[in-house]
Amino acid sequence: MMILIKNGEVYSPEYLGEKDLFICGNKIEYIGDKIQLQKELPIKIIDAANKLVFPGFIDSHVHILGGGGEGGFKTRTPEISYKEIVRSGVTTVVGCLGTDGITRDMKGLLAKAKALEEEGISTYIYTGSYKIPPKALMNSIEEDIMLIDKIIGVGEVALSDHRGSQPPIEKLIELASEARRAGVLSNKAGIINIHLGDGKEKLDHLKRTVSETEIPITQFIPTHINRNEELFKEGIEYARSGGRIDLTTSTTTKFLMEGEVKCSRGLKRLLQSNVPIENISFSSDAQGSLPMFNELGEFIGNGVGSISSLFKEVKDAILEENIDIETAIKVITSNPASSLKLKGKGRIEEGKDGDIVILDKETLEITNVIAMGNIAI
Incomplete structure (x- = not known):
C-alpha cells in the first residue's frame, strides 16, 4: 500500500x-x-x-493474554483485542505474563503475539513471569532471547511484592547476567522488566546489583514506579543516577486516593527534578488485573488495566501540566524504542x-x- x-x-x-x-x-x-x-x-x-x-505509540507492558486471578479464577482478565490497541494509537506492543504463569503460559503468549501481528500491529514479548527462576519457553531464558525473534527480554519479574517469589539477590544477579549475555549475543535489549510492589524493599535489589556487580543500571526497567509516594521519590533518585523508570498509566480512583502518583503529574515532577527525559517511559499494564488488598494482604476487589490510558496520560501531561508536545510523547515513542532496541520504531x-x-x-x-x-x- x-x-x-x-x-x-x-x-x-x-x-x-x-x-x-x-x-x-x-x-x-x-x-x-x-x-x-x-x-x-x-x-x-x-x-x-x-x-x-x-510516531505510532509503543506500549511496553501489556498482558495481551489477560492476567489476574488474585481473587480466584472468576477474576481472570480477558485477552486484549486488535481494535482496542489501534483505537488507542498503539502500533507496537510488548506482551508479558504476570502473577499467573501457570494457566497463562509462554506458548499462549507467543501465539497471541503472532495473532496480533497477523492482524496488523508489531508485537514483541518477554519471557518468564513474576517468579525467579523464570519458566522459559525453551530450555533457558538465554535460549528464548537468542533464538526466538519476538522475545526481547525477561519479565515482568516481581520484587518487593507479597505475590513475588521473594528471591535472594544472588538469584536476581544470575538472571540479569543471563539476560544481558543473551542480549549481547543476539543484539537485543535483553532487559529485565521489573514489577515493583508496595513492599519495604523498593529498589534495593536493583541498586545493590548495580553497585556490587558489573551489570549496568540500564539492564533493568522497573515499572509501577508511581505506585506510591515513597517509591516514586526513590525512583527519582534512581533515574537521576542513570536508571530507566517506567510509570504505569492504568489506575483506579482508589489507588490515586491512597497515594498513587498520576502519570501526567509524575512526568512533570520528574522533569522538575532534573531527571533526563530519555530515562522515562509510560506503559499501560493493559488487561492486567488491578487487585486491591487490605492491610492483611487479603483480596478485596479487582479492576482491569486499559490500553486507552496510555495516551490519555500523555495528553493530560500536554493539556493539563503544560509539558511541551515533543517532550511528552517521547515517553511512548522514542524512549521505549531506544531502551528496548526496537530499531524501526x-x-x-x-x-x-x-x-x-x-x-x-x-x-x-x-x-x-x-x-x-x-x-x-
Missing part, C-alpha cells in the same frame, strides 16, 4: 514543522515539503491539515516503520492510525 500524508504538523518526536510523508510498503520512504506524485499511482491520500502527526524518519498517529490539533483526539504501512483507523 502507498499512503501520502499531506499538510500535517509533524513531531518526530522532535518538531519538524509542516511536512508531507510518503509511506510505501511498511516503511516511511520520504519526508518533504509539498510532495507531488503521479496521479495515476494507486495512492491513498490523507489530508492532515490542522492536525498533528506523531519510535520515530518519524525515512527508513523507519510506517507507524503513524494523526490527531486533531486542538483536542488531541486520535483521527487516523497507520500501522506497518496499513490504515488501521
Whole structure:
C-alpha cells in the first residue's frame, strides 16, 4: 500500500514543522515539503491539515493474554483485542505474563503475539513471569532471547511484592547476567522488566546489583514506579543516577486516593527534578488485573488495566501540566524504542516503520492510525 500524508504538523518526536510523508510498503520512504506524485499511482491520500502527526505509540507492558486471578479464577482478565490497541494509537506492543504463569503460559503468549501481528500491529514479548527462576519457553531464558525473534527480554519479574517469589539477590544477579549475555549475543535489549510492589524493599535489589556487580543500571526497567509516594521519590533518585523508570498509566480512583502518583503529574515532577527525559517511559499494564488488598494482604476487589490510558496520560501531561508536545510523547515513542532496541520504531524518519498517529490539533483526539504501512483507523 502507498499512503501520502499531506499538510500535517509533524513531531518526530522532535518538531519538524509542516511536512508531507510518503509511506510505501511498511516503511516511511520520504519526508518533504509539498510532495507531488503521479496521479495515476494507486495512492491513498490523507489530508492532515490542522492536525498533528506523531510516531505510532509503543506500549511496553501489556498482558495481551489477560492476567489476574488474585481473587480466584472468576477474576481472570480477558485477552486484549486488535481494535482496542489501534483505537488507542498503539502500533507496537510488548506482551508479558504476570502473577499467573501457570494457566497463562509462554506458548499462549507467543501465539497471541503472532495473532496480533497477523492482524496488523508489531508485537514483541518477554519471557518468564513474576517468579525467579523464570519458566522459559525453551530450555533457558538465554535460549528464548537468542533464538526466538519476538522475545526481547525477561519479565515482568516481581520484587518487593507479597505475590513475588521473594528471591535472594544472588538469584536476581544470575538472571540479569543471563539476560544481558543473551542480549549481547543476539543484539537485543535483553532487559529485565521489573514489577515493583508496595513492599519495604523498593529498589534495593536493583541498586545493590548495580553497585556490587558489573551489570549496568540500564539492564533493568522497573515499572509501577508511581505506585506510591515513597517509591516514586526513590525512583527519582534512581533515574537521576542513570536508571530507566517506567510509570504505569492504568489506575483506579482508589489507588490515586491512597497515594498513587498520576502519570501526567509524575512526568512533570520528574522533569522538575532534573531527571533526563530519555530515562522515562509510560506503559499501560493493559488487561492486567488491578487487585486491591487490605492491610492483611487479603483480596478485596479487582479492576482491569486499559490500553486507552496510555495516551490519555500523555495528553493530560500536554493539556493539563503544560509539558511541551515533543517532550511528552517521547515517553511512548522514542524512549521505549531506544531502551528496548526496537530499531524501526519510535520515530518519524525515512527508513523507519510506517507507524503513524494523526490527531486533531486542538483536542488531541486520535483521527487516523497507520500501522506497518496499513490504515488501521
